[in-house]
Amino acid sequence: MLGAYHPVVADNVARLRRISGLDEVSFHMSGTEAVMQAVRLARYHTRRSHVVRFCGAYHGWWGDVQPGVGNPMPADSTYTLKDMDNMSLRVLARRRDIACVLVNPLQALHPNAGAPGDSTLVDSSRHAHFDREEYAAWLRRLRDVCTERGIPLIFDEVFVGFRLAPGGAQEYFGVRADMVTYGKTLGGGLPVGVLCGKAALMKRFQQDRPADICFARGTFNSHPYVMGAMNEFLRRLERSPGIYGLYDNLDAIWNGRAAWLNQRLSDAGLPMQVRNLSTIWTVCYTRPSRYNWMLQFYLRAQGLSLSWVGTGRFIFSLNYTDADFEVVAERILAGAQAMEMDGWWWQGPQLTNRAIKRRITREMLRARLGRPPVSAAPPSPSEAPAVPRG
Numbered sequence: 001m002l003g004a005y006h007p008v009v010a011d012n013v014a015r016l017r018r019i020s021g022l023d024e025v026s027f028h029m030s031g032t033e034a035v036m037q038a039v040r041l042a043r044y045h046t047r048r049s050h051v052v053r054f055c056g057a058y059h060g061w062w063g064d065v066q067p068g069v070g071n072p073m074p075a076d077s078t079y080t081l082k083d084m085d086n087m088s089l090r091v092l093a094r095r096r097d098i099a100c101v102l103v104n105p106l107q108a109l110h111p112n113a114g115a116p117g118d119s120t121l122v123d124s125s126r127h128a129h130f131d132r133e134e135y136a137a138w139l140r141r142l143r144d145v146c147t148e149r150g151i152p153l154i155f156d157e158v159f160v161g162f163r164l165a166p167g168g169a170q171e172y173f174g175v176r177a178d179m180v181t182y183g184k185t186l187g188g189g190l191p192v193g194v195l196c197g198k199a200a201l202m203k204r205f206q207q208d209r210p211a212d213i214c215f216a217r218g219t220f221n222s223h224p225y226v227m228g229a230m231n232e233f234l235r236r237l238e239r240s241p242g243i244y245g246l247y248d249n250l251d252a253i254w255n256g257r258a259a260w261l262n263q264r265l266s267d268a269g270l271p272m273q274v275r276n277l278s279t280i281w282t283v284c285y286t287r288p289s290r291y292n293w294m295l296q297f298y299l300r301a302q303g304l305s306l307s308w309v310g311t312g313r314f315i316f317s318l319n320y321t322d323a324d325f326e327v328v329a330e331r332i333l334a335g336a337q338a339m340e341m342d343g344w345w346w347q348g349p350q351l352t353n354r355a356i357k358r359r360i361t362r363e364m365l366r367a368r369l370g371r372p373p374v375s376a377a378p379p380s381p382s383e384a385p386a387v388p389r390g
């Protein structure tokens with residue numbers, strides 16, 4: 001930054017401290033960086049090496065939190081543990097090299113599974129289910145073991161942020177974290193990542209060894225445009241009764257809407273159901289099919305454009321009225337009906353999720369070996385669409 005900080009930065013800090021219930025705040029340029037800084041500080045203060053994340057959870061694209069596909073390097077200092085599992089608590093209780101535990105509360109909707117992208121919908125075996133009390137109980141147990149072992153517990157709320165409650169996932173599940181990351185909407189439409197944490201963890205130097213420091217930098221950290229837009233967001237969140245009121249009965253409203261749509265889908269005999277964590281919905285397909293990904297194009301034809309992950313997620317604005325929702329729901333139904341009519345969800349006796357996965361593996365192998373694709377061969381009678389396409 002050139003020059004002094006604008007006073008709006010101090011106001012943002014004060015508001016974020018209130019919201020998070022934590023002592024200190026640092027500003028970064030993306031959610032990925034906020035997570036990076038949280039992990040770096042946890043390593044610095046605990047002098048331990050390994051970060052724990054849970055299976056399927058996304059925490060940005062930094063190497064240490066993104067082991068596996070897409071990362072050219074092995075994430076050697078990361079343990080990926082099973083979510084909502086006693087064995088994971090035992091690992092935390094025993095190992096001495098764990099610097100922090102990262103939790104993405106979005107996983108409450110689909111523990112141990114990644115985002116419902118097109119690649120995970122190549123068949124219909126994916127399930128989702130959200131039980132608020134069950135997940136809160138899991139977080140309490142995690143909290144206890146982290147406290148006992150002196151392991152900083154980090155909630156990565158970059159995704160769920162202010163969707164669930166004004167105080168975020170901490171308030172919604174009733175569990176306090178040692179550090180919390182926020183991002184996305186908090187920047188009021190501009191790029192941002194925020195870390196809030198307990199004072200002892202946020203300190204970037206050792207009191208008795210001032211040269212022993214923990215670096216955090218970024219050319220555009222606390223950028224004035226971002227700070228201004230964030231201030232608008234935070235002021236509205238805290239002061240505007242219209243906005244604050246959106247959280248009243250939020251779950252009851254959205255659970256009711258999901259149940260209503262599910263009823264309509266099953267009444268119409270469509271092989272699709274939704275599961276939700278408040279306004280975050282995921283789509284489950286109830287009949288084996290390898291064409292579920294097509295739904296996004298049928299929905300686009302209805303004027304609905306799905307999020308970047310493809311045919312698996314709807315994320316609604318908190319301020320949807322019943323009338324707004326009905327318009328969207330009718331379009332979802334119309335898109336699904338058109339897809340059914342076109343025969344993409346046909347049923348065949350041999351069409352199981354396992355058979356679909358096997359066939360896709362065979363097709364990939366053939367492509368690898370340079371053989372012509374299986375689809376070049378005429379479909380067997382059991383695989384042909386039962387409904388003629390018009």
Ligand SMILES: Cc1ncc(COP(=O)(O)O)c(C=O)c1O
Nearest residue numbers: 030031032058059060104158159
């Ligand atoms: C939980 C979570 N953490 C971190 C990130 C990374 O944020 P950004 O894309 O701003 O780097 C995301 C982005 O989707 C996220 O959902």
